[in-house]
Amino acid sequence: MFINPKVFNTLWREMEGFRHEFDRALGRNGQSYGAATPALNVWEDDAAFHLETDLPGVAADSVDVTVTEGNRVTVTGERKAAEPANAVWHRQERFAGTFTRELALPAPVDADKVEARFEHGVLKLTLPKSEAAKPRKIAIKAE
Amino acid sequence: MNNQAVAERNQEVAEAQDVGVLARPRVDVMETENEVMLLADLPGVKSGDVDVRFENGELTIHGRRFASNANKKRALTEYEPTHYHRSFRLTEDIAADRIEAELKAGVLTVRLPKAEAAKPRKIAVKG
Numbered sequence: 001m002f003i004n005p006k007v008f009n010t011l012w013r014e015m016e017g018f019r020h021e022f023d024r025a026l027g028r029n030g031q032s033y034g035a036a037t038p039a040l041n042v043w044e045d046d047a048a049f050h051l052e053t054d055l056p057g058v059a060a061d062s063v064d065v066t067v068t069e070g071n072r073v074t075v076t077g078e079r080k081a082a083e084p085a086n087a088v089w090h091r092q093e094r095f096a097g098t099f100t101r102e103l104a105l106p107a108p109v110d111a112d113k114v115e116a117r118f119e120h121g122v123l124k125l126t127l128p129k130s131e132a133a134k135p136r137k138i139a140i141k142a143e
Numbered sequence: 144m145n146n147q148a149v150a151e152r153n154q155e156v157a158e159a160q161d162v163g164v165l166a167r168p169r170v171d172v173m174e175t176e177n178e179v180m181l182l183a184d185l186p187g188v189k190s191g192d193v194d195v196r197f198e199n200g201e202l203t204i205h206g207r208r209f210a211s212n213a214n215k216k217r218a219l220t221e222y223e224p225t226h227y228h229r230s231f232r233l234t235e236d237i238a239a240d241r242i243e244a245e246l247k248a249g250v251l252t253v254r255l256p257k258a259e260a261a262k263p264r265k266i267a268v269k270g
Binding site: 039040041042043044045049050052054055056057058059082084085086087088089090091092093094095103106118120121122 | 169170171172173174175176180182184185186187188189211212215216217218219220221222246248249250
């Protein structure tokens with residue numbers, strides 16, 4: 001069966017949108033992903049993509065960010081479990097272990113200029129678009 | 144998206160910031176001889192935006208996460224501005240005046256020391 005990729009992409013986006021609506025309605029707020037695949041938010045402006053992902057309690061040195069094929073961003077790392085001495089556990093809901101999340105951005109980025117920082121347990125990446133991907137205003141010559 | 148559409152979207156974001164979705168933060172609860180310790184994941188919450196209360200043996204956590212990048216176009220949204228809310232009833236006798244809470248790297252740590260009367264005591268047996 002032949003599926004027009006454009007139609008497929010549109011359908012896929014709608015399905016994803018529906019799933020997010022559903023999650024929101026249930027108050028799961030992205031947590032359905034489980035912390036092994038942390039939730040992502042991405043914003044865009046003319047110059048860059050701004051990606052944020054929830055990594056509470058993760059040390060900066062236990063996270064790796066890589067950009068491959070020009071537009072694929074991968075965030076991997078590990079969160080250690082709390083290990084208090086002589087403690088009895090009553091609840092253990094917080095994720096411990098390795099996590100990974102990968103995302104293909106809609107345009108290539110300049111991998112050398114990616115900036116990453118942690119703020120309140122949120123990893124924030126600024127990924128400048130490569131020169132070729134930036135919008136350009138074309139001057140129209142008068143007759 | 145044209146400028147007007149972006150402005151409308153941002154207006155929606157601003158409204159959502161006021162409302163926010165309600166989420167139950169994930170927690171770890173541990174107990175040692177001297178205290179009960181609770182860890183809660185509150186990513187994106189600043190220390191000024193979290194409220195920890197202990198009343199009648201009930202611990203309540205409320206944190207607010209506000210929208211970021213309000214002036215930029217959203218490309219992918221998996222989480223929203225959030226009200227993190229959860230409460231617990233503690234059966235142990237807690238020394239309420241010595242409860243400590245700290246928010247660091249998006250993780251809230253609450254230490255609830257047990258009241259002296261509730262601590263285990265080793266009783267020397269005479270004989």
